[in-house]
Each structure stands twice: as C-alpha cells, then as structure tokens.
Amino acid sequence: MIQIVGLCIYNLALLIYAAFQPGQLKKSVVSLENSLIMGKRPIIDPSKHVWPRVEPALLALIGILAVGTGMISFIAYKLHTEFAWLVYSIVHADIKMKRKVFTLQIYVALVKFDFFFLLGFLVQKIVSTGYIMTDVEFGLSIAVIFIAVLVALLAIVFARNENKAGTITIVAAYFMNVGYLVYSLIRLSGIGDFLMLAVFAGITIAMMICTIVTAVLCLVHFNKGLKVYAHSQELLAIKAGKDTDLRNTAHPISQLLPRRMTLD
Known part of the structure; x- marks a missing residue:
C-alpha cells in the first residue's frame, strides 16, 4: 500500500x-x-514553426x-479502504509492531523511488550538459547509474x-549520493537547463534524506521481531500451499508467528 501512495507522489512530481x-x-x-x-544556416529552420507544433502536445501531456x-490517487484510496484489514491480520493490535512494519514498508518504497529520480536526474544531466563535462565526470555519471541499481537491490x-x-x-552510500547531487548542482549552476536539473536534484536529495532517516529507524527495529513479520507473506504462501491471497483465513498469519508461552 505504501508503494501505491509513493506512486501517487511520483506522478505528482512528474x-x-x-x-x-x-x-x-x-x-x-x-x-x-x-x-x-x-x-x-540555423539549426532549426524558423519557417518550420516548430514551437507552435510542439506546444499543444506538451499541454496535452x-x-x-x-x-x-x-x-x-482515487484508486489508491479505494485500495486502502478495501485492504487495510490485511495489515491488522499481520500485526493484529500490536501498535509497536505496526509502526515497525510501516517504517520498513516506507523504506522499501523510498529506495525504489530514489532510484527512479536519481536516474532521471543523471539522464537529464548527461543529455543537457554533456558538452561541458570532462571525460572523468561523464564516466562518473554513467558509473553512478549502475551503482544506484546495486545499492537499491542490496x-x-x-x-x-x-x-x-x-x-x-x-x-553511507546514500550520504555519498547526496554529496554527489550537491556537487552536481554547484558544478552546473548557471547553465540554461539548470532550473529543471535543480528541481530533479532537489526532489531526489529530499527523498534520499528521508530514506536515510527511515533506514536508521529500521536499524533500531532490527532483531526485535521485524524479520518474521517482513517475511510473513512468504511464510503464509508456504503454509497455505502457495496461496498468496492473504484473504484466505484458512491459514491465518498468526499461526506462523512466534507466540509467548503463558502459564496458568
């Protein structure tokens, strides 16, 4: 559900x-x-009237x-109202565990969207400013793309x-990414397309800072039962014979989670 909300935010940014x-x-x-x-002769012939032909498509976009x-956004709201009970089926009334699972979900969603925004910034940077970039800087920008994929997966x-x-x-890798983005903004300040690069970089930096904060929160929650809940859907699939529909109450998740022994 968190990723659907993230998708709404991503579309808003677009x-x-x-x-x-x-x-x-x-x-x-x-x-x-x-x-x-x-x-x-001009690169674009003014008699072709390129801008009047392109403008309607951009406005339509x-x-x-x-x-x-x-x-x-509407579909996300309906999904939330329809499947909010699934969260309860996983964490029950444990408010602390619910917060831990929620934090983990936010972290995973942020990691995925960080990659897309960083990729968008890098592609735009390479296309818009390749003519002023040194060979080392160009190679570094390409390398960051592959490093970002690896970092997101890990x-x-x-x-x-x-x-x-x-x-x-x-x-630590995210801190380096933030530093790289700040360096890029300083390096590219004053060019013609700086505004668009600044918007992309600003959004990416803000999201990466949020990712760092949620990563630290996840670290605090490690070894406190979060792993069992994080893998509860996979465990349920094994228990229910590969049935990944969490609405199947024949094998409630509570049966798969550790319980405290009580004494009479």
Whole structure:
C-alpha cells in the first residue's frame, strides 16, 4: 500500500516537471533557431514553426498526467479502504509492531523511488550538459547509474533480512549520493537547463534524506521481531500451499508467528 501512495507522489512530481517543461523547451527551440551551423544556416529552420507544433502536445501531456494522477490517487484510496484489514491480520493490535512494519514498508518504497529520480536526474544531466563535462565526470555519471541499481537491490535485501552492517553501508552510500547531487548542482549552476536539473536534484536529495532517516529507524527495529513479520507473506504462501491471497483465513498469519508461552 505504501508503494501505491509513493506512486501517487511520483506522478505528482512528474506533473510538476511537465508543468515546467513547456517554458524550458520554448527557450531551447528559440535558441536553436538563432544558432547557425558554420555561420550559414540555423539549426532549426524558423519557417518550420516548430514551437507552435510542439506546444499543444506538451499541454496535452500536462492534462493527461493530471487526470492520471487523480485516477491513481482515487484508486489508491479505494485500495486502502478495501485492504487495510490485511495489515491488522499481520500485526493484529500490536501498535509497536505496526509502526515497525510501516517504517520498513516506507523504506522499501523510498529506495525504489530514489532510484527512479536519481536516474532521471543523471539522464537529464548527461543529455543537457554533456558538452561541458570532462571525460572523468561523464564516466562518473554513467558509473553512478549502475551503482544506484546495486545499492537499491542490496538496500531492500539487507533491510528485510535485518543485516545491520549492510544497512549501515547503504546509509553511507546514500550520504555519498547526496554529496554527489550537491556537487552536481554547484558544478552546473548557471547553465540554461539548470532550473529543471535543480528541481530533479532537489526532489531526489529530499527523498534520499528521508530514506536515510527511515533506514536508521529500521536499524533500531532490527532483531526485535521485524524479520518474521517482513517475511510473513512468504511464510503464509508456504503454509497455505502457495496461496498468496492473504484473504484466505484458512491459514491465518498468526499461526506462523512466534507466540509467548503463558502459564496458568
């Protein structure tokens, strides 16, 4: 459910990005129309009227994203009202455990969305500023993409298996990512597409800081029963003969979780 909410936020961010896009693209088109190839002819022929032909598509994109974001948000709300009881079936009335599971779910969702926003920033950086980047900086930007994939995968694995050393390493990697983004903003300040890069980088930095905070909270919750609940769905599937539908009450999750022995 947390990931669905994250998807709504992700679509909202795309909507904001799309709202900025027409103005930035118009500047680029005008710049290309005024730029000459070898001092003879413009890169884009002004007689082609490129911007009037492109603008309607960009405006339509904003409308489509707005409608899509609204629909996804409505569906997310309906799913929440329909399946909220599944959370109770896992953690019952244990408020502390519910918070731990909720924190883990937020962390996993943030890790996934961090990757997409970081990838978007890097691609835009390479495309928009490749002409001013050194070979070392260009290679570093490409390497960060592959490192980000590895970090995202390991972050989820370490968290679900309560690997403290691994999660601490992931936190350190996220601090380095934040430092890289800040360096990129300082390095690229003043270029024509800086506004769009700054928006993407700002969102990514904010999300990574939230990821670091939730990672620390997950670390605090390690070795306190969280691992059993994190794997409860897989355990239920084995118990119920590969039936992953949590609404099947024939094998309640409570049967799979450790219980305290009580004395009469």
